[in-house]
Amino acid sequence: MAWLDSLSPQTQFVFFTLLKIACVLGPLLTLVAYAVLAERKVSALIQDRVGPNRVNLPLIGSIPVIGPFLTKLGFWHPLVDGVKSFIKEDFTPAHVRKIYFWLAPAIALVPAFLVVAVIPFGSTLGAQKMVIADLNVGILYTFGIVSLGVYGIVLAGYAANSKFPFLGGIRASAQMISYEIAMGMSVIPVFLVVGDLNLGKIIEHQAQNGWNAFPVFGGGFSAQSLLLIPCGVISFVIFFISALAETNRLPFDMAESESELVSGYHTEYSSMKFGMFFIGEYANMFAGAAMMTTLFLGGWTLPFLGLDVPPADGEWFKGLLHIGIFMGKMLAFMFIFMWIRWMLPRFRYDQLMDLGWRRMIPLALANIILTAAVLALTNR
Amino acid sequence: MIVKRNELTWFERLYLPALIGGLKVTTRHFLNTLTTKTPVTQQYPEEPTRVLPGYRGAPYLVRDQDGATKCVSCQLCEFVCPPKAIRITPPGPTGQPADRTNAEKMPEEFEINMLRCIFCGLCQEVCPEEAIFLKSDFSLTGLARSEMIYDKEKLLALGGTHPGIQKWKHKLDEAKEQETFPVKA
Ligand code: SF4
Ligand code: SF4
Numbered sequence: 001m002a003w004l005d006s007l008s009p010q011t012q013f014v015f016f017t018l019l020k021i022a023c024v025l026g027p028l029l030t031l032v033a034y035a036v037l038a039e040r041k042v043s044a045l046i047q048d049r050v051g052p053n054r055v056n057l058p059l060i061g062s063i064p065v066i067g068p069f070l071t072k073l074g075f076w077h078p079l080v081d082g083v084k085s086f087i088k089e090d091f092t093p094a095h096v097r098k099i100y101f102w103l104a105p106a107i108a109l110v111p112a113f114l115v116v117a118v119i120p121f122g123s124t125l126g127a128q129k130m131v132i133a134d135l136n137v138g139i140l141y142t143f144g145i146v147s148l149g150v151y152g153i154v155l156a157g158y159a160a161n162s163k164f165p166f167l168g169g170i171r172a173s174a175q176m177i178s179y180e181i182a183m184g185m186s187v188i189p190v191f192l193v194v195g196d197l198n199l200g201k202i203i204e205h206q207a208q209n210g211w212n213a214f215p216v217f218g219g220g221f222s223a224q225s226l227l228l229i230p231c232g233v234i235s236f237v238i239f240f241i242s243a244l245a246e247t248n249r250l251p252f253d254m255a256e257s258e259s260e261l262v263s264g265y266h267t268e269y270s271s272m273k274f275g276m277f278f279i280g281e282y283a284n285m286f287a288g289a290a291m292m293t294t295l296f297l298g299g300w301t302l303p304f305l306g307l308d309v310p311p312a313d314g315e316w317f318k319g320l321l322h323i324g325i326f327m328g329k330m331l332a333f334m335f336i337f338m339w340i341r342w343m344l345p346r347f348r349y350d351q352l353m354d355l356g357w358r359r360m361i362p363l364a365l366a367n368i369i370l371t372a373a374v375l376a377l378t379n380r
Numbered sequence: 381m382i383v384k385r386n387e388l389t390w391f392e393r394l395y396l397p398a399l400i401g402g403l404k405v406t407t408r409h410f411l412n413t414l415t416t417k418t419p420v421t422q423q424y425p426e427e428p429t430r431v432l433p434g435y436r437g438a439p440y441l442v443r444d445q446d447g448a449t450k451c452v453s454c455q456l457c458e459f460v461c462p463p464k465a466i467r468i469t470p471p472g473p474t475g476q477p478a479d480r481t482n483a484e485k486m487p488e489e490f491e492i493n494m495l496r497c498i499f500c501g502l503c504q505e506v507c508p509e510e511a512i513f514l515k516s517d518f519s520l521t522g523l524a525r526s527e528m529i530y531d532k533e534k535l536l537a538l539g540g541t542h543p544g545i546q547k548w549k550h551k552l553d554e555a556k557e558q559e560t561f562p563v564k565a
Contacts, residue, residue: 048409
């Protein structure tokens, strides 16, 4: 690695950042593809079906045991789905507003990936921190970017220039804007407790004082940690529900609601443009899961076996293990997202707004005051 | 009927009972499907499907117990067919006579366009000779539109014989007996 050391610090920084971007984006896209498969499999199992089990690759399929097993698992379906969405006819209806029609899928896709930039997906590998951009205001950046996501959907609804997408777009904007408030307020207690906006610092704090969602591990019991449990749980629940609403997942998928609006804002889209909405939606789910992991479940740490401190020099394995832990937590959240989809029916639109404005926002506000009171009384 | 809507209790309004109920149902189904491996899915091309009696598949012409064409080219089915899927060429005065007794003619050509057919079963219902039946075939494929127009030979081959329904079997004997009047006691 002599040639690396010979570079100037700036060039090194650029090099490593580009490397990290590649290392995050590649797996993220793969994960998105396989999340779609997992979604299909999970829903199949819940509905007593078998799910996708057809695609067979010529060479690998003929390996005994493994080949048929992978086929049964539907392992190659994401591959074929991807190819399919590329070679399908990309149809542009005559009545759409062309510029926005082309712009919307990109606008829906980009924010989902930008959010991932600030998430610490591991501790350190060598001298490198496992986060693409170690921002001081990580969380503010996240909220800023996440709120851009709604533009993609609203634009798609407007561009399509027909009823169902338009309704979908309207619903999405109202829903996402109102739940963003609840979401933003639900994390304020976290910052009150941690006292920093940097996501890396938040994880560090959780390693020492226990996870924010349930602050008992790590720091051990004290009057403060016990009193903070309800605050953490409430924040977490509100954030989780808002995350469902922000990512347009059931029971809050008002923007799509297949049974009412055909398929909502992307009704008029086909081929890869539709594919981009799809990828965007799943990437958003991953971003949400990653945020929850980071903010509430201690990120890449586990409170035992010394896994809560960054690895010392040369402990490559531990560094990789940390990435694994982060992935594990994130995937668990994804699984819960998928499960919830089949558990709860869709909310009615007014119920959704009611829940957002009259339940979650007051609760989030009360929680801020509660947390502040606890912190003030226990003398921090 | 007026459905009584009970006010939700505060507990129900927390959405918790719904959540727990949903979790129970989904978990049960998930585990059942995962462990007992008896999903309801029918693996279609590998597993043959079960077609229930009364199923209306493709309409085919049938032969009688002696292997003769039952259709007498009356063209009622052609007339009744809503999408006009049937086209019959009658033999005309000089054409081939029927290959069975009790019939004057049989169609020279009988075509059903399976792409037009809506499997309504009206042809079967209207046929006075019980010569056309909707069988259980449902997966009709072809590489060209022309392949999907089934001609008389194909329809008769696919339909097979129908010895079960023998409308004319005893008519001939009865007619003969009529000729040797007075009827035996
Ligand atoms: S089933 Fe109906 S549509 Fe088909 S040939 Fe008979 S009458 Fe025509
Ligand atoms: S199939 Fe029956 S209804 Fe149709 S032409 Fe022949 S005898 Fe007449």
